[in-house]
Amino acid sequence: MIEVENLVKRYGEVTAVNGISFTAEPGQVTGFLGPNGAGKTTTMRILTGYMPPSDGSARVAGFDVFEKSLEVRRRVGYLPENVPLYRDLTAHGYLTYLGEIRGVRNAGRRADDVLMRVGLGSRSRSRIRTLSKGMRQRVGLASALLHNPPVLILDEPTIGLDPLQVLELRELVADLGRDHTVLFSTHILSEAEQVCDKVVIINGGTIIAQGAPSALRASLERGGRILIRAGASAAVLRDVIAAVPGVGSVTVGMDGVIAVPASAEDDPRPRIARAVLDKGWNLTEIRPLAINLEDIFLEVTRQQAAANPTEAAPSEEES
């Protein structure tokens, strides 16, 4: 269980995290979604007791991250971004070292157990410097599982992995989510959709949306661009669709036309379909254009800037 309340982190003049609140429930994977510099790593570092918040509070497994930092650290498995490891040690040696510091009983045997579980049993005696990026990522994950913590915090665990490894890792995270509280960060929207029961979207240090991924996607796609392909020339099609009520603007592109609804509240797709069919053309395709995270952030920051011209959303680099 992770409870975050009005968390603020300032680095001098820069506010990296600006009053965010969310919870991550046990037995669920909570995705922490945002572009680089959104404040994800900063938030996770606060949650793992690495740094104190400037304001607000956070509780992990029932303990305040600042007041009871050591209690929190006992109950959290953390995989930092870039997975720092001792390259001169073997995977087994590294995990044994961390296990002994944590006071895990039979740290050496436990290290073998977790390495087996992340599929590295055969390479456990190899020096970490000889392991591939994907294997190192798994060593890092093993270190987070070492003491079998109720809470797992994984910072961009899929970054730098090849597609197959990404799939395996997502599967693993989803599995772990069944009996752990998992908070994992990513900047890939589809990844969050696949793995998470809940996503928290953060940008410029503030939460811009949170909820179940499917609901979020639906609400974000509402009012988004629609691609229409039909058995007519693009120019003719454009004029017909432009005349449909509720359609804002229409452009030609992507082997068809792209329509933007006039209002987010009103979905013109049924009327567009009818208009095309009424002309006697074949309607090949009508679908919302896939929204990627970058689009969403551009859109949201544009809205924020428009609503509040003096306070355009900042997006400082994370340290």
Next chain:
Amino acid sequence: MTDSTRSLSSKIDQTDIDQVVTTGMAFPFWTVFKREFSAYFRSPVAYFIAFAVLLLLGVLFNGYVTFAVQSGNQPADSTTIPGLLVFLMFLIAPLLTMRLIAEESREGTLEVLMTLPMGEGQFIFGKFLAAWGYYTVLLLLTVVFHLLLTTIGVPDLGAAFGSYLGAWLYGGAVLAVSMIWSAVTEDQVVAAFLSAATILVLYLAEIAASWVAGQGSVAGVADFVRELGLQAHYNVTLARGIIRAEDVLYFVFLIVGALFITTRIVEIRRWRA
């Protein structure tokens, strides 16, 4: 790997959580010490230091013995070697301590360690003990020169004991001070340079004191400056077998103070990271 991920998920269940009980062992510094101490013996730098130091001391010792035998009226003095080692500390200590914290902070492993249930103090203490431990081994190796002297003369055992005890404490203090800079910067070269400079300043306080005295300042100021330095607590007392509480305390306070400062720096840097 798909199979292994399945087994991972199926195995991590409630019973498993009960199985992995931490002992709550309260001495993570010992684990840190063991790793760092053994790391010295896996790094070429440590062997290079030992080789260079022992070679240099051996050559100087040989010259000293030859001279003593030829002149025929030199005492067999076991304090020469620890005295030289202590002087060389401005070169040795930075090399031993520069990577201790700087490397962890540059590699990011500090973030891993500082999210373990371990206080900074334990971490810093473990690191320090490792450096001091390595130095202790080096110092013990130089006891061979004392043993050689006993075969050709009768060295003063009291002076020998005092000077080795002094060199041991001196080394600990200098290593602790030197470690501060490894916490301040991620750059090992900068850390080593600043450490060497700091140690030289502490070493040369003697000279500063005589300069202050020469300026005809208020009585006591020169003595104060002198007492701040390393030499005042070693050369004229411990190195001659005079074990005074104030000298031992000076080195102990230096160790404790420097470790405290290092701990605070690591903490502050983490908080602002």
